[in-house]
Amino acid sequence: xxxNSTVLVPPEEMEKQRHFSELIYSKNLEFSSxxxxxxxxxxxxxxxxxxxxxxxxxxxxxxxxGYGFCDGFEDADLIVLNTCCVRENAEDKVFGHxxxxxxxxxxxxxxxxxxxxxxxxxPHIVSEIKKSYRNVDLVxxxxxxxxxxxxxxxxxxxxxxxxxxxxxxNEVAEGVPVKRCGxxxxxxxxxxxxxxxxxxxxxxxxxxxxxxxxxxxILAEVKKLCALGYSEITLLGQNVNSYxxxxxxxxxxxxxxxxxxxNTPMRRIRFMTSHPKDISDRLIDVIAxxxxxxxxxxxxxxxGSTRLLKRMNRHYTxxxxxxxxxxxxxxxxxxxxxxxxxxxxxGETDEDFEDTxxxxxxxxxxxxxxxxxxxxxxxxxxxxxxxVPEEIVKERFGRLLELQNRISREISEGYLGKxxxxxxxxxxxxxxxxxxxxTDGNKIVNFTSPENVTGRLVNVKxxxxxxxxxxxxxxx
Numbered sequence: 141x142x143x144n145s146t147v148l149v150p151p152e153e154m155e156k157q158r159h160f161s162e163l164i165y166s167k168n169l170e171f172s173s174x175x176x177x178x179x180x181x182x183x184x185x186x187x188x189x190x191x192x193x194x195x196x197x198x199x200x201x202x203x204x205x206g207y208g209f210c211d212g213f214e215d216a217d218l219i220v221l222n223t224c225c226v227r228e229n230a231e232d233k234v235f236g237h238x239x240x241x242x243x244x245x246x247x248x249x250x251x252x253x254x255x256x257x258x259x260x261x262x263p264h265i266v267s268e269i270k271k272s273y274r275n276v277d278l279v280x281x282x283x284x285x286x287x288x289x290x291x292x293x294x295x296x297x298x299x300x301x302x303x304x305x306x307x308x309x310n311e312v313a314e315g316v317p318v319k320r321c322g323x324x325x326x327x328x329x330x331x332x333x334x335x336x337x338x339x340x341x342x343x344x345x346x347x348x349x350x351x352x353x354x355x356x357x358i359l360a361e362v363k364k365l366c367a368l369g370y371s372e373i374t375l376l377g378q379n380v381n382s383y384x385x386x387x388x389x390x391x392x393x394x395x396x397x398x399x400x401x402x403n404t405p406m407r408r409i410r411f412m413t414s415h416p417k418d419i420s421d422r423l424i425d426v427i428a429x430x431x432x433x434x435x436x437x438x439x440x441x442x443x444g445s446t447r448l449l450k451r452m453n454r455h456y457t458x459x460x461x462x463x464x465x466x467x468x469x470x471x472x473x474x475x476x477x478x479x480x481x482x483x484x485x486x487g488e489t490d491e492d493f494e495d496t497x498x499x500x501x502x503x504x505x506x507x508x509x510x511x512x513x514x515x516x517x518x519x520x521x522x523x524x525x526x527x528v529p530e531e532i533v534k535e536r537f538g539r540l541l542e543l544q545n546r547i548s549r550e551i552s553e554g555y556l557g558k559x560x561x562x563x564x565x566x567x568x569x570x571x572x573x574x575x576x577x578x579t580d581g582n583k584i585v586n587f588t589s590p591e592n593v594t595g596r597l598v599n600v601k602x603x604x605x606x607x608x609x610x611x612x613x614x615x616x
Contacts, residue, residue: 146351146386149286149313160289161204167296168206171217178208182216186234187224189412190376191257193327194285195222198256200317201288213244218252218292223259225342227514231259238273245275252295254278256285260305261346264517270303281305282332282347286313309333309348310386314357324565324595325372326365330358330396334378336415338442339453339520340485340513343378352383355391355399362404371563371595372408380411381418394422401430407597408563410582412438416464417455424471435472436582439465440480444499445492448485452521458499465503476506476581483540484513484533486524493536500543506551506581507608508544512537545607552583552605559615560585562600564593579610589614 171179181202185195198220199209210216221237224230238255245251253276259265261281269276277295280288284304294302312332320326331352334344362373375396377383383393391399393411400409409432414423416439427433439461443449446457456464469475481496500508512533515522562577562585569576575593576586577600586609587600593614602612 145388146310146312146353148354149311154286154313154315157287157289160293161201164205164289164293164296172206178206179217180210180215181207181218181220182210182213183220183222184237185222186230187222187226187258189327189374190329190378191222191224192321193329193376194257194282195220196318196320196327197285197316198222198288199319203319204317205289205292213241217248217250218254219244220254220256223255223257225258225262225265225346225516227511228516229514231265234259235268235273238269238276242273242275252277252292254280254292256280256282256288258282258342258346261307262342262518263305266303266305270301274301277301279303279305281307283307283309283311286316307348310351312351312353314353322565323368324370324563325374326370327376328358328361328365328373329353329376330380330393330411331377331383335382336379336455337453339451339524340482340516342516342519345518347378350379350382350386352385352387354387355384355389355396358396359399359403362400362406366405369595370406371597372410373406375409375411377411377413379413379415379418381414381420381423392420392422394420394426397423397426397430397433401432406432408432408434408580410434410436414439416441416461419464419468421467424468427475428472434580434582435474436476436478436580437468437472438478438480439468441499441503442480442482443485443488443492444496445488446495448488448492451487452482452485458495462499462502474581476583477503478507478509478582479503479505480509480511481540482511482513483537484528486513486521486528487526488528488536497540497543500540500547504547504551505544506583507548508540510537510540510544549605549607552607552610555583555602555610556605557602559599559601560610560612561597562587563597564589564595566594584609585612586610587612587614 168179183195183199185191223234255276260279280291291302291304333348333350335350337344380393384391560579564575564577568574568586574586585600599615600612601615602610604611
């Protein structure tokens with residue numbers, strides 16, 4: 141067995157969790173007979189797609205325990221806050237919600253409040269919850285998600301507060317039920333954790349080492365989604381390009397994509413996130429080879445300055461990143477490129493920031509997710525003495541945003557009058573008389589149609605543009 145190789149959570153452990161799920165189901169039947177309705181759960185998610193998918197698993201387990209679901213805190217008998225700790229404002233929001241729920245506990249003494257996710261993998265956060273938020277009944281970490289039935293039973297049966305944040309960095313749990321949010325697109329996790337240890341990032345400390353799921357388990361999940369009628373999947377991992385390094389099979393991410401394309405009828409396949417240092421020629425070729433793999437790549441650069449990239453521990457230079465972009469575009473003409481950029485990383489000079497602006501101008505991303513550096517306790521960058529003054533960071537952030545907005549709009553204008561293929565996701569949330577969907581390149585398209593085309597691939601003629609979306613109507 142390879143060092144730190146991934147192993148499955150033992151079947152007997154998963155069976156134990158099913159047993160606790162059945163015990164809670166029985167309790168909830170009693171609750172229902174007493175008050176005339178199912179107990180209701182509300183799951184609130186903060187953070188990334190990985191957290192969203194974790195919440196789908198939490199909801200799947202709760203559904204098996206006999207819970208129904210509601211749309212807010214006020215009607216809930218069980219509240220689960222699935223947290224993010226990548227940026228400080230996400231943590232502040234969570235603590236604000238926890239504090240605000242104290243009054244509900246007084247009104248509804250039976251209410252159970254649980255906090256889970258990345259925040260709870262930080263010891264100082266757990267200590268703060270223990271000390272200051274006694275209205276929280278259950279705290280569990282990302283490594284213990286599959287043990288929710290057991291942990292929740294201890295709360296319900298014993299009336300005690302439960303804290304479980306122990307770690308098993310080489311385990312993957314299969315067979316956890318999932319309650320998916322939609323019926324057109326689905327998330328599929330291919331690996332967990334991260335081994336990169338970028339100096340600004342808390343993720344490796346809270347998500348643990350990289351653990352890849354077995355190819356056969358991923359294929360089985362995708363085949364099931366195809367049978368259920370899903371048209372698009374997004375493969376998730378903190379760094380999907382590292383997939384398979386911990387497996388005996390020797391399957392890398394490019395080969396995993398090939399296996400999915402050759403063994404399932406999935407119509408569209410996306411993935412995120414790709415680390416620039418690990419993207420391979422094989423992966424670039426596979427994207428071009430299979431039509432089902434969307435011609436879109438999220439390639440976080442973080443900074444255009446080689447000096448800062450080294451300080452961030454990113455393991456590539458500006459020049460190497462640009463070479464990768466050129467290679468990707470050479471093999472995949474018209475590919476949509478998106479990125480992440482941090483403004484105000486410690487020690488960032490005017491020259492460093494100008495390097496970022498010039499790289500953005502040169503690459504011309506379709507979209508950039510821009511962030512102000514957030515100091516995270518436990519990361520090396522948090523101890524750097526040369527933190528950038530807030531007023532300088534805000535000024536730089538505004539300039540970057542203005543530049544990227546201009547580029548995004550100019551790219552969108554190139555779609556005017558063209559017809560694009562769109563996978564319809566359903567009605568627009570802001571206008572129920574229109575539909576919404578995405579192109580192969582992940583462009584959001586809002587459009588009119590004489591019939592309901594949800595879940596179908598349709599041709600849409602683009603008639604007007606917004607900075608972040610396209611507008612049009614279905615054509616024959």
